[in-house]
Amino acid sequence: DAKTTQPTSMDCAEGRAANLPCNHSTISGNEYVYWYRQIHSQGPQYIIHGLKNNETNEMASLIITEDRKSSTLILPHATLRDTAVYYCIVRPLGSSGNTGKLIFGQGTTLQVKP
């Protein structure tokens, strides 16, 4: 089962920042937070991941609360092409057992509007 909770859907105006929240209150100390997105009928695309520090790359920023129980993905200037389902996933580090797979929840459908 997915270990994250996300809103089902969100709207954002084009050009504005999109802030997508994720609750992962049962996260363990050895688990990363990953974000992927899936544009309609395409394969999911990796966005960003982090452990406890805030992270930024060319696509987005990831803000993780100090207690690590929640995080926010920020798309600084949303465009129409950012309309997609965004998945927040927790995944343990390490190479043993079932740590390789990602467990996807239902995600948040972000609709960017002109």
Added chain:
Amino acid sequence: EAGVTQSPTHLIKTRGQQATLRCSPISGHTSVYWYQQALGLGLQFLLWYDEGEERNRGNFPPRFSGRQFPNYSSELNVNALELEDSALYLCASSQTDRSSWPGELFFGEGSRLTVL
């Protein structure tokens, strides 16, 4: 650099038949993952192969099987097809360099299987 490639793009079968889907990972990646995405549903983990071995399996019946070849490409086989097997089947690959574990998964565009 080529991404994850899957074939065929579309496949139509009838109930009871077998389907074989193929996946070529990104060069240098040794792990391959298979996911099922039925219409309107989320991605369900099917199988994970690493270095030719099955490492983990999702909650699917044994008629879903697969293998990974020495060149790290992979096949997913679905036997005795049922109508509810109609879905988008996604393959992903990742590096298994333990120093950078866990690496991100790179997904292909999927194979859409329709069972009539």
